Amino acid sequence: MLSSILRLFPSLFLILITQTTAQPKFQYQFCRTDEGNYTANSTYKANLNTLLSNLTSNIEIDYGFYNSSHGQNSDKVYAVGLCRGDVKPDDCRSCLNDTIVLLPKVCPNQKEAIAGYDNCMLRYSNQSLYGILETRPSFLLGSGDNATDPDRFNQATRELLESLRSRAASGNSNLRKYAAGNATGPNFQTIFALVQCTPDLSEQECTDCLVRAFSDIKGSNILGERGGRIIKPSCNFRYENSRFYDPTIDTQPPPPPPSTNTTSKGGEVDQDLEIGSTESLQLDFGTISVATDNFSDSNKLGQGGFGAVYKGRLSNGQEIAVKRLSRESHQGDLEFKNEVLLLAKLQHRNLVRLLGFCLEGGEKLLIYEFMPKKSLEYLLFGIVPTYV
Numbered sequence: 576m577l578s579s580i581l582r583l584f585p586s587l588f589l590i591l592i593t594q595t596t597a598q599p600k601f602q603y604q605f606c607r608t609d610e611g612n613y614t615a616n617s618t619y620k621a622n623l624n625t626l627l628s629n630l631t632s633n634i635e636i637d638y639g640f641y642n643s644s645h646g647q648n649s650d651k652v653y654a655v656g657l658c659r660g661d662v663k664p665d666d667c668r669s670c671l672n673d674t675i676v677l678l679p680k681v682c683p684n685q686k687e688a689i690a691g692y693d694n695c696m697l698r699y700s701n702q703s704l705y706g707i708l709e710t711r712p713s714f715l716l717g718s719g720d721n722a723t724d725p726d727r728f729n730q731a732t733r734e735l736l737e738s739l740r741s742r743a744a745s746g747n748s749n750l751r752k753y754a755a756g757n758a759t760g761p762n763f764q765t766i767f768a769l770v771q772c773t774p775d776l777s778e779q780e781c782t783d784c785l786v787r788a789f790s791d792i793k794g795s796n797i798l799g800e801r802g803g804r805i806i807k808p809s810c811n812f813r814y815e816n817s818r819f820y821d822p823t824i825d826t827q828p829p830p831p832p833p834s835t836n837t838t839s840k841g842g843e844v845d846q847d848l849e850i851g852s853t854e855s856l857q858l859d860f861g862t863i864s865v866a867t868d869n870f871s872d873s874n875k876l877g878q879g880g881f882g883a884v885y886k887g888r889l890s891n892g893q894e895i896a897v898k899r900l901s902r903e904s905h906q907g908d909l910e911f912k913n914e915v916l917l918l919a920k921l922q923h924r925n926l927v928r929l930l931g932f933c934l935e936g937g938e939k940l941l942i943y944e945f946m947p948k949k950s951l952e953y954l955l956f957g958i959v960p961t962y963v
Contacts, residue, residue, distance in 0.1 A: 598677040603714040603806060604690035606682035610701050613686055622646035623699065626654050627675045631668045635937045638750040639667045639695075640774050642705050644869060652686075654699040660753025660771050661821035662694045670695035689808055698808055706865035708780045709808040710787050716804050717797030718815065725799035727761040732768065732814050734758065736789060739770045739812075744781040750774045750860065750935050752781050755820050764801075768814035775861040776809060784810035856915060858942060860935040863887065867897055886945060894945035895930060899938070911939050 613619040626645035633641070639658030646652050656674070658667035674690060674697040682688035687700040689712070698704055722728035735758040742754035755769035772781035788805045789812070797803040804813035813819070866887035867874050876884045882900040889895060900911075911934060918929040918941070933940035 598673045599692070601674075601677065601681065601690045602692050602716075604678070604681055605688065605712045606685045607687040607689070607712075608685060610686045612684040614684065618646070618650040619652065619686065619701070622650055622652045623679065626652050626699070627679070630654055630656055630675060631671050634664075634668075637664045638774070639664070640750060641671065642775065642864075642869065644703075644871075649701070652699060652701060653704045654697070655704045655773065655775075656695065656697050657771075657773050658695045659693070659820070660751050660769065661755065661823075663821075667695060671697060691806065696806065696808075696811075703868075705869050706775045706861060707809075708776060708784055710784055710810075711807070713788075713791060714804075714806040715791065715795050715797060717795075717800040718802030720801045720816075722761075722799055722801045724761040728764075728766075728801070729799060731758055731760040732766055733789070735766055735768050736770060736785075736812060736814065739768060740782065740785045740789075743770045743772060744778045744785070746774060746778065746781075746859075752776065755822075757818075764816055766814055766816065767818045767820070768812065769820050770810070770812040772810040773808075775864065777861070781810060785812065788812055856929070856931040858931040858933050858940075860933050860938055860940070862889070863897055863933055863940055863942065866890075866895060870897075870899060896927075896943045896945045898941040898943065900940070915941070 613623075622645045626643060629645075630641050630643055639660060639662060641656035642654070644651060644653045656671045658670060662670070670692055674692065674695060678688055678690045678697055678699075681690065687698075687702070689696065689698045691697060735756065739754040739756055743752050746752045752772040752774045753769065754771075755767075757765050757767045760766045770785055772784055776784065784807060788807055788810055791805055792798055792803060802813075802815040805811060864870065866889050867885045868887075870883075870885050874885045874887060876886055876896060878884075882898055885897045885899065887895045887897055911932075915929070915932045927946055928944045929941065930944055931942040933942070
C-alpha cells in the first residue's frame with residue numbers, strides 16, 4: 576500500500592525521510608547579527624553551503640578539529656568544527672555533520688552562527704576564525720544539585736581545573752589542547768573534569784581563555800553546584816560528580832624528547848641523537864597555518880610534484896616560505912625527519928636555508944627562509960637561482 580502511494584506521490588518519500596532523520600536539538604545556539612545577514616540566493620549562501628558540505632571530508636583528521644574557508648572577498652566564509660577531546664573520529668564527524676545540517680536552519684540568514692552538542696561545536700562567520708581568541712558568547716549550565724559542603728567542593732574543583740588547564744594549554748602531539756582527570760572532594764566524593772581549547776590557539780591564549788571561563792563561573796548561579804560547564808567559542812570546561820568522558824583517551828603530557836646518548840663504537844653518533852636534534856627545528860602547525868592565512872590561494876607561490884609552496888609571515892615579522900608536502904608522497908615520519916636533518920646541515924650560498932619543519936596530524940611541512948624575486952619558487956621546484 577505504501578509503495579503504491581509513493582509511486583503516485585514521489586515527493587512524499589522526501590518528506591518521510593526528512594521527518595525520520597530530523598536532527599536532535601542543540602544544547603546551545605547563537606545566531607549572531609554582528610556581521611549582518613545574507614539572502615537565500617546570495618553568493619555568500621552558496622559559499623556557505625559548499626564550505627559546510629566539505630568541512631569533515633578529510634577522514635585522515637583524527638584529532639577532532641576541522642578548519643576551512645571558501646569564497647573570495649566579502650563573500651568568503653570561514654568555518655571551524657571542534658569535537659570534545661575524548662570523542663572518537665567517526666563519532667566526531669557524525670556529531671559535526673548533524674550540526675552542519677541543523678545550524679543553517681536555526682540561523683537561516685545570519686552570516687555568523689555557533690551551536691553545539693555535548694560532543695561537538697560548529698562555528699562559521701564572514702570573518703577569519705583560525706588562531707583568533709574569542710570568549711563571547713558564553714553558554715553556562717549547572718547540574719541543579721547543590722554540593723553538601725560548597726566551600727570545600729569549590730576549592731577541590733578549582734584546584735583540579737587549574738591543574739588540567741596547564742596540561743591542556745601546553746597541547747600534545749595529537750593536535751589536541753585537551754585534558755581530563757579527577758580529584759577527591761569533601762566526604763570522599765570524586766570530582767571528574769575536563770578542559771579544552773581549540774588547538775589553533777597558542778599556549779598563552781588557551782590559558783587566557785580558560786582563566787576567563789573560570790572567572791565567569793564565580794559570578795554565576797551555578798557556583799556551588801555539584802556539576803557545571805562553560806562553553807566559549809575558543810575554550811570550554813566541565814565538571815561533574817560522575818565520569819562523563821572516555822577515560823581511555825591519553826591526556827598526559829607529551830613524552831620527553833629522545834635520548835641524546837652516543838655510541839662508543841667508532842665514535843659515531845647514535846641515531847636517537849640525530850633525530851632528537853631535529854626537535855629544536857619543529858614548529859607548531861597552528862603557527863604556520865596562521866602565518867599563511869590557512870594556506871590561502873592568495874599566498875600560494877607555486878605547485879610542484881611533491882606539493883605546494885606558500886608565502887607566510889611569522890608573528891615576529893619574518894617572511895617564510897612553506898612547502899606543504901602532498902599526502903600522496905607516502906613518506907614515513909622517520910624518513911621525513913632524516914630528510915629534515917640532512918637539509919638542516921646543508922649550508923651554501925646558493926641554497927635556501929631551512930628554518931624548521933612541522934609533522935602533525937598527517938601534515939608534513941618544510942619552512943624555509945623567503946627569497947625575493949621568486950627565486951625560492953624556482954629553487955624548490957628544481958631550478959637553481961642565479962646569484963650575482
